[in-house]
Amino acid sequence: MSRTEEQLEGVSLLGNTGVKYPTEYAPEILETFENKHPENEYVVTFTCPEFTSLCPKTGQPDFARIVISYIPRRRMVESKSLKLYLFSFRNHGDFHEDCINIIMKDLVALMEPRYLEVTGLFTPRGGIAIYPFANYGDAEHQEMVKARRLAAFEYGIKAQMK
Numbered sequence: 001m002s003r004t005e006e007q008l009e010g011v012s013l014l015g016n017t018g019v020k021y022p023t024e025y026a027p028e029i030l031e032t033f034e035n036k037h038p039e040n041e042y043v044v045t046f047t048c049p050e051f052t053s054l055c056p057k058t059g060q061p062d063f064a065r066i067v068i069s070y071i072p073r074r075r076m077v078e079s080k081s082l083k084l085y086l087f088s089f090r091n092h093g094d095f096h097e098d099c100i101n102i103i104m105k106d107l108v109a110l111m112e113p114r115y116l117e118v119t120g121l122f123t124p125r126g127g128i129a130i131y132p133f134a135n136y137g138d139a140e141h142q143e144m145v146k147a148r149r150l151a152a153f154e155y156g157i158k159a160q161m162k
Helices: 079-088 094-112 139-159
Strands: 032-034 044-053 061-071 076-077 115-122 135-138
Touching: 044 079, 061 094, 076 079, 076 094, 094 115, 094 135, 115 139, 135 139
Parallel strands: none
Antiparallel strands: 032 076, 044 061, 061 115, 115 135
């Protein structure tokens, strides 16, 4: 069953060949569409293997694989708008941890998901790898929030022991 024009209202970037890539942080570029299965709890995962941002002190580029997973409620993020949003960090000067928390907060404000997590697997620079993890859950998903945060913590410890 195809989506109606009404269900696609607000999705303007997908299929638009004239889209310009933002050069500055642009949360306003994010778009959503209606979740046709709000009664189901299911997971949507995005992987952005070419995320870049800038060190706020030196201006040097930082590179990461960003993984975003969420359990939608009524609205879902449209993938092209997410790609352009993540690209908008290219000239954004912030620490790794800040970027991950900003992404999480922007997506929570946009969609009001049941659960959402963002992981940044940053390429080592100066001999140190940083893997920030931030998550959010509504009242019904607080146990998941704690369990996933503990799993991320344990992963970080194991990664450092390699």
